[in-house]
Amino acid sequence: MTKMIGKSVKRVEDKRFITGKGQYTDDIILPNMVYAHFVRSPYAHAKILSVDTAEALAHPGVIAVYTGADVAEVNGVPCGWQVNFKSGETMKEPKHPLLVVNKARHAGDAVAVVIAESKEAARDAVDLVEVDYEELDAVVDPKKAAEDGAPLVHEDAPNNICFDWELGNPKEEVDAAIAGSAHVTTLEFANQRVIPNAIEPRSYIGDYDVAHDKYTLYTSTQNPHLIRLLLCAFVLGIPEHKVRVVSKDVGGGFGSKIFHYAEEALVTWIAKELGRPVKWTADRSEAFLTDAHGRDHVTKAEMGFDEEGNITGLRIKTYAAMGGYLSTFAPAVPTYLHGTLLQGLYTTPKIHVDVVATFTHTCAVDAYRGAGRPEATYLLERMLDTAALEMGMDPAELRFKNFIPAFNGVDEEGYVTNVALQYDSGNYHPVLQRALEMVGYEDFRKEQAAARENGKLLGIGFSTYIEACGIAPSAVVGALGARAGLFEVSQVRVQPTGMVSVYTGAHSHGQGHETTFAQVVADKFGIPLEHVDIVHGDSDSVAFGMGTYGSRSLAVGGSALVKSIEKVIEKGTKIAAHVLEAAEDDLEFADGKWTVKGTDKSIGFGDVSLTAYVPHNYPAGLEPGLDFSSFYDPTNFTYPFGAHIAIVEVDKDTGKVSLKRFIAVDDVGNVINPMIVDGQIHGGVVQGVGQAMFEQAHYDEDGQLITGSYMDYAMPRADDIPMIETDRTTTPCPHNPLGVKGAGEAGAIGSTPAVVNAVMDALSPFGVKNLSMPLTSESVWRAMNS
Amino acid sequence: MIPAAFDYQKASSVEEAVGLLKEHGMDAKILAGGHSLIPAMKLRLNQPGILIDISGISELNGIKVDGNTLVIGANTTHGAIAKSAEVASSAPVLAATAGVIGDVQIRNKGTIGGSIAHADPAADWPAALIACNSSIEVMGSGGSRTIAAADFFVGIYETALEDGEVIVAIHVPKVPGTAGSAYEKFFQPASRFAIVGCAAVLEMKDNFCTSARVAFTGVADTAFLDEKVSAALENQTLDDATIKAASELAASDAEILGDHFASEEYRQHLAKVFAERAIRAAIANA
């Protein structure tokens, strides 16, 4: 049997996607189904004086119109993570109602919902709902929101502050370290707000079966069981065993489909009210306005160095937007997913980070590919390149000098940071070394100098990142404020003929679980890939699960899978020993069969499976069947790392930036399917380049989203991106059975600062040190001409 | 994105289309490739009661040469123009322009008539058509007339078309063999329309320019012939200094647009850069 692990097996799921046979929620049509369309506030901040639904109700085909008053008794959607104020006071957690009652808090806030026999009738009737608004002043900037006198998003959150938070060494120690530094680099910048832009808009169907008193929610989510938990326990107060949540094919999430949205709860609630299935699918404008956004930090960072360029301290103050309401994991992003990563790959002895989370009159902000780690990496890597420039040092040398020395996490301890983490294993020199070789660093510097002579502006930018994946030990995240556990669940059901059905709580929405998980099973059992089927995304078939985000599926879900596989082999060994009339210790399991060591006596996986279900000749006292499930709660996060290098050219006349080369050397631990990892890196890099060069959720001062369509919101396109040159080193994760770390977000985390640093390098002859993202042609041109 | 309800009728001749427009008045809209109209309807910026589909009218489709004039039917797609041998030899700048509109799907569905009727200030066609001194043939219930391209574009989404008129064809005088022409475009990164598009048609005798037409799109409410730039090139030997000086005058009389991709100041600067690029490219292919 050829080994599957480590092979670029073509994706099993692609057959249905390429032939148009994927089944997304909007493809599902239930008998008797009705359609929802929302009335959304055109204002960022407005009092709702009255809502008149009479004309809409009279429209042909309209069945019902619900307003905030109708759902006032229903709970709002909850926040899943609690971060307290430094003072110990609980964070401000205003209700996030399913429909607003007397105030709209961002453009797109849902005021009413029309239910009709057809989508068209529902859409038409939305224009007939008369809402009388009194527009109020809005605030959209996370820092300005905290200023005295700023318009309040929630009356009970003074200065719009949701919480303030700090982490790291005592502030005085950090102040002293920086004060005593030979050089201090200071940067103030924004990590701008971006919109996730999953190609499939959010789509939900609520269904209620009165005969069985059972609800079904079809939803385009990354984590069906988590949605069921939040929906049942927090919003609707309905029993979980009476709720099925189905999330079949999902067309991208990037984080935005982790969260429990009000629309999901509403369609479920209305389905019972009306006794008919209710479908809602966001249109693209709604996706721009209401899918939780990402990033939106305003930061001041100071980094101290000694004469030799060793980092002496790092001090950070960040304002992070929460938006109009707290989305499911919003408080965790700027804190435990950002503050904790500020050690980076460096030996920085003193670190202090201070975060103020503010409400703004905007769409909620939550985890978006990388979630907090891109913000941390952007901060560190911009500081490093800027410091190198200021100190006249080479940016690669400065990194080598400050890297944490290698440790494998087995016979060398994991590295304990100043910001609450212990890295699992790391070897940082080789990734940067390899990236420098690939780029041809010395030659590039010569080419750059020659180009400058000819008036051409070339630049190179570095980014060496670490991130935390595989979220994570439940006890740890619980102590940090998570209101859920973060284990994963697997069930391996060996069928009588030796075919294997795997039920996983991880969820695939582009990642290729149906292939990689099957590769693991095929190898461990020594059976063909085609004998394995991976089932996910249905709470009635999969026992439980926490879903897919934070690059956790293989590290946590894959580990749960290995546990079940081991249980199957252990029981299979008992059965094989009985049939072969040998002692268990005398058997070895390899290549799909149990063999009595040193003999040619053996029994295959299929025969053992059959014996388990037809237990005629069977060990006494052993249960029939071959079906195990496991819960796996990791002992630590995993810590992938890597080095990214970008080369750009800036057009002197227009300021237009062209990305010429992109090199990504990543270490994601062991690799199950190199092609899929490459694909994840490619996609992540492009998304990160998008933030550096193109993307921005641009709210004007009144809180209007002026980049609310693809005519105005720029995304990277294929012709903006060069061939991405990838390579890998392998430093296995020491604490999970597959030695894997996670690859879903690495590209997006590492790439953004590499691009910005490259542009700054290209612009260095102009004395430009700091520009805000995205690096539009105009901002680059202005920088060259001021 | 769901448009408001509308009726639909397919016209089989220009006369029928004109008749239907007359019958339904303001409630009717012509449908050609649908690539501007349908997005606007989905956003409910446009809610016509009836669409009159002209895409099947064969007399509106196709490219022919009539003496010294290239005649492009209103329904001709951008893609067909980009690939046409007649266009390549008679007015190559139009082929160049067609090739940078949108992407393959847009070019294969969108039509030149639809584009100019829509009159998006950032559309590509207007600059090239003005630089080529084209005219627009239209038909209404009172008969047909032609309008110079330079007079056709009146404002943002506003043209000289009267109610009930249909664009039939675009007439383009053949660009003489001694002329050089080019269209240079600075792409808006989201929509890929023009932030600035500059078309230059220069008739040359060796290095001497006998006639110049330089036109812009994207810069102001409408595309326009830049008379200052054109005059600074005409009857001049086009050396480096002349080209630079002429380009410096770009859009100096225009009321320049500003948005979050390009402020007025930056757009004006880009107009100069793209004037120079278009002029140099035109000289290079003369």
Ligand SMILES: Cc1cc2nc3c(=O)[nH]c(=O)nc-3n(C[C@H](O)[C@H](O)[C@H](O)COP(=O)(O)OP(=O)(O)OC[C@H]3O[C@@H](n4cnc5c(N)ncnc54)[C@H](O)[C@@H]3O)c2cc1C
């Ligand atoms: C994604 C995308 C990208 C694009 N990129 C570009 C770009 O880079 N550059 C660019 O210039 N354009 C671009 N366009 C616009 C594209 O060129 C459109 O096809 C064109 O503007 C309209 O042509 P149409 O045939 O589709 O017209 P339609 O959408 O059918 O009609 C447009 C308008 O013209 C009217 N109309 C159509 N034909 C006639 C006629 N014969 N007589 C009178 N009125 C008529 C209609 O009533 C309507 O008001 C893009 C469009 C899309 C969707």
